[in-house]
Amino acid sequence: MEKVKLSSKEKYLGEVDNKLKKIIEKNGHIVFKPNRKNQFESLVKIIISQFISTKAANTIFLNLKKSLNTDSLQPLVFRNLSTYEIKKLGLSVNKSRSIKSLSDLFIDQNFTDLKQLSEDDLHKNLLSVFGVGNWSVSMFEIFCIGKLNIFSSKDAALRISMNRFGMIKPESDLKFYDDYAERWSPYKTIASLHLWKAID
DNA sequence: CTGCATACTGCAGACGAGTG
DNA sequence: CACTCGTCTGCAGTATGCAG
Structure with a gap:
């Protein structure tokens, strides 16, 4: 029972990427709360x-x-x-x-x-x-x-998540991950949060 | 159940191979 | 020789899996 509505950014990501759309719908809305203090x-x-x-x-x-x-x-x-x-x-x-x-x-x-x-x-x-x-x-x-458009192909968890959801084949060169992530611009950060959550 | 070995989300530095 | 580039190694705690 996902009661919390998706943000406009999450809806946008769903429109530009069908695979990500499924992940986001399953996750529900994620509150992005960077720790800006220290x-x-x-x-x-x-x-x-x-x-x-x-x-x-x-x-x-x-x-x-x-x-x-x-x-x-x-x-x-x-x-x-x-x-x-x-x-x-x-x-x-x-x-x-x-x-x-x-x-x-x-x-x-x-x-x-x-x-x-x-x-x-x-x-x-x-x-x-x-x-x-x-x-x-x-x-x-x-x-x-709290930048919104950050994606790091050097993060192994993100790569595994992208492999698992059929975005990129395992063992691919890092640049394929970066290229794929371009479609999430300008909200690559939000996409990353969902990929992390999807694999715990 | 207990105990041990192992793999695991980055990075720097050491080292060897290749190049000029 | 002097460089560049790629490969390999070790490290903090924990979860997992297997042996006993």
Whole structure:
């Protein structure tokens, strides 16, 4: 009994893609609520989420906050911690280096709101951080800034979902996924949310 | 039931092969 | 030799599947 009506964006996606239409109708309306508040913390969480399940990432993230005894992670917290000390908080060597590098960027550039940067500057700054690649940047743009037209073919879950619903054959080159996603423009983000939900 | 091995949604870096 | 490009490896916790 789906009582909640689909948004106009979701209806639009259904019109341009029949396969996606079925997924959206089954899912029902998805509320897209990016967390715009603490950008630094969002990035830390994304770094932790690389390669591991969201559940595992959540546990590590909560342990990290508990160890640091804070509700809101700030770059300054990590300034005086060595990579080794961050690692002891439950992270791998590379992720510790990554968080350290991210903190340095925020402190050096004195960032308050990354949203004010142009897309180019945003990408350039984030990609300069050790351990942050295109996937991480996309996740930040979706879940923190709330951009509506983001799709990342580097996300394995999205690819699996697209395989399962017959959009793209498994093992295809990444560019086929990107090409397919073009039809969802300018709401690729909303399409991604439905693909994620469809496979849990 | 318990315990263990394994795979799993990204990334950097090491390394080898290919090129000039 | 000096580069570029592709391949391989290791890593945080958890769910799953299989052996005992």
